[in-house]
Amino acid sequence: MSAASLDALIGALTCLPGVGRKSAQRLALHLLQHDRDGAERIVESLREALRRLRHCRQCRNFADDELCSICADPARDQATLCVVETPADVLAVEASGAYRGRYFVLLGKLSPLDGMGPEQIGLDLLEQQLEEGRIREIILATGATVEGDITAQYIADLAAARDITATRLARGIPLGGELEFVDSGTLSRALAARRPD
Amino acid sequence: MSAASLDALIGALTCLPGVGRKSAQRLALHLLQHDRDGAERIVESLREALRRLRHCRQCRNFADDELCSICADPARDQATLCVVETPADVLAVEASGAYRGRYFVLLGKLSPLDGMGPEQIGLDLLEQQLEEGRIREIILATGATVEGDITAQYIADLAAARDITATRLARGIPLGGELEFVDSGTLSRALAARRPD
Numbered sequence: 224m225s226a227a228s229l230d231a232l233i234g235a236l237t238c239l240p241g242v243g244r245k246s247a248q249r250l251a252l253h254l255l256q257h258d259r260d261g262a263e264r265i266v267e268s269l270r271e272a273l274r275r276l277r278h279c280r281q282c283r284n285f286a287d288d289e290l291c292s293i294c295a296d297p298a299r300d301q302a303t304l305c306v307v308e309t310p311a312d313v314l315a316v317e318a319s320g321a322y323r324g325r326y327f328v329l330l331g332k333l334s335p336l337d338g339m340g341p342e343q344i345g346l347d348l349l350e351q352q353l354e355e356g357r358i359r360e361i362i363l364a365t366g367a368t369v370e371g372d373i374t375a376q377y378i379a380d381l382a383a384a385r386d387i388t389a390t391r392l393a394r395g396i397p398l399g400g401e402l403e404f405v406d407s408g409t410l411s412r413a414l415a416a417r418r419p420d
Numbered sequence: 421m422s423a424a425s426l427d428a429l430i431g432a433l434t435c436l437p438g439v440g441r442k443s444a445q446r447l448a449l450h451l452l453q454h455d456r457d458g459a460e461r462i463v464e465s466l467r468e469a470l471r472r473l474r475h476c477r478q479c480r481n482f483a484d485d486e487l488c489s490i491c492a493d494p495a496r497d498q499a500t501l502c503v504v505e506t507p508a509d510v511l512a513v514e515a516s517g518a519y520r521g522r523y524f525v526l527l528g529k530l531s532p533l534d535g536m537g538p539e540q541i542g543l544d545l546l547e548q549q550l551e552e553g554r555i556r557e558i559i560l561a562t563g564a565t566v567e568g569d570i571t572a573q574y575i576a577d578l579a580a581a582r583d584i585t586a587t588r589l590a591r592g593i594p595l596g597g598e599l600e601f602v603d604s605g606t607l608s609r610a611l612a613a614r615r616p617d
Contacts, residue, residue, distance in 0.1 A: 225482065225514075226482050226484040226488065226489065227484055229469060229473060231468065232466055232469040235458065235462045235465040235466070238458030238459075239447055239450070240447065240450045248508065249437065249508070249600075250436055254435075255473060256527070259470060261436075264432040265432045266466050266467050268432040269459055272425045273459055276426060285422065285426050286423050287425050291422075292423065309449070310422075311446065314422060
């Protein structure tokens with residue numbers, strides 16, 4: 224019983240993650256009633272991003288040009304490569320401010336049942352870069368899940384075959400974590416991997 | 421350190437209600453990585469809605485044409501008018517399935533401090549319709565808030581001056597609740613139990 228163009232907009236907004244019909248309605252009415260400028264900005268920037276954004280030919284992260292801004296930056300350490308699953312992971316590591324090397328974005332993880340093999344996650348491109356001999360350390364920063372671990376192991380083997388050091392992000396208690404609220408799996412690993420102070 | 425067009429998109433998405441920078445990033449990356457078709461659909465439908473949607477000249481609800489689909493429907497009871505604050509409230513009452521009359525959408529509520537006087541909420545247009553003599557009952561379905569109550573009282577006075585019955589939704593509605601978020605069962609009961617003002 225509402226306008227057709229409003230219905231279409233509500234339907235389209237439900238494709239956002241975590242947005243059901245009710246939230247989509249709320250978003251649509253907010254934009255149309257209270258923030259038409261913001262709505263115009265979403266239209267323009269989303270269209271522009273869809274048109275311009277591609278994957279960096281070196282690291283597969285999102286980029287406006289052939290190379291992403293990190294790969295194109297000569298100040299970044301070219302000998303260290305951090306392998307992550309998604310562009311969001313790159314943003315997370317960058318936000319930590321603790322890393323100055325390059326990245327390689329898998330855009331997924333090994334999961335044969337879902338049709339994700341070595342080629343789908345760009346390992347041919349990664350092997351090519353390992354062959355070039357510039358990379359001295361590869362940091363395996365895949366997720367702490369079963370598939371993430373399997374993917375990391377697979378890439379560690381590729382590195383070992385070329386005498387390249389492979390390291391993994393330390394696993395343990397998160398900063399600010401109260402021991403009593405940390406899950407037992409994490410705690411058990413943190414105990415096993417305890418280090419001299 | 422990410423692509424400029426991605427940054428612009430993330431910035432634009434923060435104008436959605438309840439979406440901060442982190443959520444905006446998640447939405448943007450999801451659309452670009454996993455649902456480009458959905459992203460295209462959002463661009464198209466949002467642009468179309470911005471271009472086409474206007475306010476119905478009779479009830480001020482969103483409409484694709486001069487009249488909204490409810491005002492244009494001859495099967496609706498023309499003698500009963502339900503006054504609500506927002507288009508979302510119309511959708512909520514419609515979803516209850518308990519109402520067959522017309523609506524009047526205030527697009528706000530009386531709030532002199534925010535510059536919302538009788539004219540801003542379209543009461544001149546409402547008075548005009550009350551003058552025409554077709555309306556026999558006016559249902560005051562503003563929110564159960566202080567401003568909502570004041571607005572309802574103001575409109576009840578307009579109705580009383582013209583010997584039109586004014587009723588209010590029964591107070592089954594939780595105090596302080598906005599109409600938009602009430603479940604349709606409660607709303608349906610409140611409609612059925614409306615009482616003379």
